[in-house]
Amino acid sequence: MLSLFGWIWGALVGLFAIQILMGALFPRNIVLSAEGFQVSGLRRRPLVRWSSVERFWVLRTPLFSYVLYALTGQLRRENFGLWVFRGLPSEADGRLLPVYELKADALLEVLHDWKTRYG
DSSP: OOOHHHHHHHHHHHHHHHHHHHHHHSOOEEEEOSSEEEEESSSOOOOEEGGGEEEEEEEEOSSOEEEEEEEOGGGOOOOHHHHHHSOOOTTOSEEEOTTSSSOHHHHHHHHHHHHHHHO
């Protein structure tokens, strides 16, 4: 008979395996268009319009670098959940994970260029 620790360990390994499998089957992509950008993966996220983005910047951590973005004042949503549960600074309204083909600094340049051109 398995102990409680065994069941918990098995559940965690199973969840990790499912996450790895879903990431392989549905890789995250970022789609840039004249209207804005959209992140897709397992499900497609809403379009973020260039005109609604106030700024982009890079957050560097010991393991990864993320591109964060802040929305303009009137479109800013309550970001308490992002701040607490995802560990983002309170001024960030979203992040782009480091799973795309570009490193964070290169992605930041591309996003700035597209925002300048179409925003």
